[in-house]
Amino acid sequence: EVQLVESGGGLVQPGGSLRLSCGASGFTFSTYWMTWVRQAPGKGLEWVASIKEDASEEDYLDSLRGRFTISRDNAKNSVYLQMSSLRADDTGLYYCARGRWQQFNYYMDVWGKGTTVTVSS
């Protein structure tokens, strides 16, 4: 069964850091782009970052560049999101998703259940 399981969320003070992890199983992880998407409480989906199969390319939401870093370890079938200088508006549910390309178009075909990040003092 294809599965993504996020972990690492929690309560962190403003200005703090957190590292999210996403473990993959049931597919050849090293052949897929991976993506993080977040959802603030009661709000819609927001794309955060994506990383290429071999980690040679990373893309970020401009407003998060420099604070968030996406990485992966294909030997461990895992993708990570390092978050620093966290602010209250980073609070939300963070989803890990598998990416697919169809010509020049990208979509997410498998999603994890998410991990909750709460930034509060």
Added chain:
Amino acid sequence: QSVLTQPPSVSGAPGQRVTISCTGSSSNIGTGFDVHWYQQLPGTAPKLLIYGNINRPSGVPDRFSGSKSGTSASLAITGLQAEDEADYYCQSYDSSLNIWVFGGGTKLTVL
């Protein structure tokens, strides 16, 4: 405020047909980028519903269909069922912002 505009809510009675629109611009849908749709049932993760404007992943009922024209796309649901009550999001790429973008989401209520 998303660059892809969806109605906040739509509703329909069981058995009816509803459509959800996703309006973009010349820097995203209008440029030719595909639109994808996701269904998010209450309290659960999003699920891919339609990809590449019109394609259904395996397991998605044919009651769900997608279309695209110009700078807009639509998701149609026929034979509405109670279990279709969910939030629906469109997604595409914006070449001006250079990011993947989601619509603001549409809450479907089955009356």
